Amino acid sequence: MKKYSIIALIAWVFPTMTIAQETTLKIATFNVSMEALNYVAHKRGEAPNISGKTLTKALASDHQQIKNIAEIIQTVNPDIILLNEFDNQNNDHQDLKAFISHYLNKNQNGKTAIDFPYYYQGSVNTGVNSGMDIDGNGEKGKLPGDGYGFGYFPGHFGMALLSKYPINVDQIRTFQHFKWHDMPNALMPIDPESNKAWYSQQVWQKLRLSSKSHWDVPVEVNGKTIHILASHPTPPVFDGPEDRNGKRNHDEIRFWQDYISPGKSSYIYDDKGNKGGIKAKQSFVILGDLNATTVDGNAIKAGISSLLNDDKIQDAMPQSQAGEKHSPENAHGKYHTAFWRMRVDYVLPSVSGLNINNSGIFWPAETDESYRLIKDRKASSDHRLVWLELTTKN
Known part of the structure; x- marks a missing residue:
């Protein structure tokens, strides 16, 4: 009698059923710091660009910084990557398409070209004028401070x-x-001198939680769905004793922990009005520049610490020897992901459905030929690309 594998028999009985295959893939996050293009122009004595055309012009000029960013991505060769600080002018995606076709699709310095046939680039809160006095300077609707997220x-x-x-x-x-105020026990900023709410009631009722956006993007990997949970919380600095940015950063991070916890996510609503978070046992990967660490800086550490210690999450703690040498005085230097x-x-990644095989931070040593790609902010970014190699499991 001829023997058949279980999978073959299932496929024969249910020919239209999709059988999830075990797949090994690499997932990365990279704050590409395209804002550095505006920074360089400003340092040359020019007015800061507020039109959003700086990136468009740079992409059309065979720009070395962008070529270096593309080379870094080609070197790591991720299957899925989140880019933070990549401008989205007018939501027409032309800049992103140009980056893919003119930079990633072309070999950079001998590296193999890379293609991403699928992408998502949704709208964000940065630079969306609220018409209110969000930054508290007495003027309403003046960018960048009165955007729902800081931006020009x-x-x-x-x-x-x-x-x-x-x-x-x-x-x-x-x-x-x-809305931020719709989060239970939201950390509403308080003026320590008056002991009153720092934001006016009008602002607090309308202020959005996410400084950019929070996205749940399902990616289909050989019959298995992986939910990419992407965000870029505000830096917990550039404020005052009310710590409005620190508290917002904390709650932007807490949003994801509530979202992946069925017992805590009922208050959450998306932009279509659908409520709740991710279902139990679904596979996910939280990606992004979270602007917080458990050991350094001004962030309210309870937010990031609670997320990293959640039993539904795996933290591989990627590291690099070059990062360690960059901060010899800091015992945590090998885990650093930013030049600063x-x-x-x-x-x-979630514990459910995913195994971690390997991880790393793209941070070449000064003696390495590829150090030129990260030697300073003008070379590429003040952040490093962070990646994990994962295997899906049923």
């Missing part, structure tokens, strides 16, 4: 997700418009 134009400091695997566009959930000596960029 809509889409400034945006995000983009690139993938070699199909994205289930119809099932994407975004939380750009979720902190761990802020994270790839955090």
